[in-house]
Amino acid sequence: MRHPPPVPAQPALPAAPHDLTTGEIAALMAPDNHPHPLTAQELDHLVGHLTTKQMDEVAGHLGVGGLVRQLPPVLLKVVHAVQRQLQRDAPPELDDEIDSLVRNFDVLSYIVQPEPAPPTTSVSSKIFTTPSKAPTTPAKEVPSRVSSASPSPPTPSGARASYAVNSPTKVGHTVSWFEAGALTIGVRNATTSGSGNRKPRKRSGRNAAYVVFYGGEVGVFEQWADASRSVTGHGLAIHCGFPSLAAANAALAYARTRGWTADSTDPSNTLPSASQLPASYPDNALNSTGDGMWYVVCRGIAPGVYRSWLECSLNTSGVKGNLCSSFTTQAAAEQAFASALKANFVQVLSRHVNL
Known part of the structure; x- marks a missing residue:
């Protein structure tokens, strides 16, 4: 009787990821070097405590194309590392791919909970951290830089953005990135996640x-x-x-x-x-x-x-x-x-x- 070939066992993740080098972490994160894709929880375990410098080193080992094209939507830290790599090294042709990754990485159920429940999982609280030191410059009176005519409401195009906010003044969802950003950027322990366009696009298509x-x-x-x-x-x-x-x-x-x-x-x-x-x-x-x-x-x-x-x-x-x-x-x-x-x-x- 012929027996089926044994299924290769998935290697166990180390109990202490901080003991690994950034090269070893990158090898675990690359799908072509790993028998089975890592789950969201395993990825969080692997990179959740890396510093920005360490995450940049991981991104460097994988290469921009490797991060953008191979990794599934995972962690905000990974996305930020990709963005930093793109700003420094990547050709403009990868812009659309990173934009797509940024738009879609946090629609997974383990990151953003369905409305109306705010995000409460330990995963989201670890991922979406913002700088602890807020800008100290006091607000000033800002002159309006819009035309005198009242603008008509914009026509919606495609799916509407939605941002989950967890801040001292608001816990819930908003469709405004400016509200989400104003309530969380530079605010200690405040977090946000969402599916909209957070950062301006500056290029479209191929450039001459x-x-x-x-x-x-x-x-x-x-x-x-x-x-x-x-x-x-x-x-x-x-x-x-x-x-x-x-x-x-x-x-x-x-x-x-x-x-x-x-x-x-x-x-x-x-x-x-x-x-x-x-x-x-x-x-x-x-x-x-x-x-x-x-x-x-x-x-x-x-x-x-x-x-x-x-x-x-x-x-x-x-x-x-x-x-x-x-x-x-x-x-x-x-x-x-x-x-x-x-x-x-x-x-x-x-x-x-x-x-």
């Missing part, structure tokens, strides 16, 4: 050229590999892709006329102050990225509605506790900012880190 506005070398680059050398290792680098070389050159020329470029190797260069930032969103060469996005800065140097990724970044780069998002229409952006103003979520912050 890239502009480095702030970085190792300011300029226009036709290849991402060349542009990345001016971005990698520069924590406050600001760059953007454009659909044509002409559009990229025009955007850089416009930014230079406004003083919105700087070589970060020159210690005399700094990011602009609030007085140097636009008071509205004029149609200009910076808008020609082809993504059609509108950006709202809820907390930053000069909160308001902005038309380009560069203007949004100038308001948030090096600003601890910043809060911003992107929208597909002007009406949606104006409505979101008006609602944030009414709810007193808007706050002027100072830049704590410069070039």
Whole structure:
């Protein structure tokens, strides 16, 4: 009688993950190096206590593509590590994949509980932690940066975002990322999770050229590999892709006329102050990225509605506790900012880190 081949046993996870090297942890997390996929609880056990530096090392071992394409939606720490890797090293072609991962990673039942119950599991309380030190800059009166006409409510597109909030002032759900962020970012022991667009998108599709506005070398680059050398290792680098070389050159020329470029190797260069930032969103060469996005800065140097990724970044780069998002229409952006103003979520912050 022929017996079926034995099923390989799944290796037991170590009782103390902190005794492993980051390389060993990465090997356990990679599906192609592991006989069976790790469960959500096993992944939480494996990386739940890693520091940011250790998680970055794990991401480096796996590679950006490995994290984005191989790992199932798991932990916020993993997602943040992927985002940091993308900002430093990854080509723009991976943007859509990481956006999809960010949107979907926390819809699993073990992270976000079905409404109306707030998230109460030990897993979510371990995963969704925010910085313990809140920004100390007091709120200032913020001038409205929306048009005088009352914007019409935006037309919903696709599934509506939902965020679970667990903070000293609110436990429950909200459809506003600005509310979720305002109640949790920089608040001790406050947590949030959700399925919406938390961070602004800055690129769409393939780009013909890239502009480095702030970085190792300011300029226009036709290849991402060349542009990345001016971005990698520069924590406050600001760059953007454009659909044509002409559009990229025009955007850089416009930014230079406004003083919105700087070589970060020159210690005399700094990011602009609030007085140097636009008071509205004029149609200009910076808008020609082809993504059609509108950006709202809820907390930053000069909160308001902005038309380009560069203007949004100038308001948030090096600003601890910043809060911003992107929208597909002007009406949606104006409505979101008006609602944030009414709810007193808007706050002027100072830049704590410069070039």
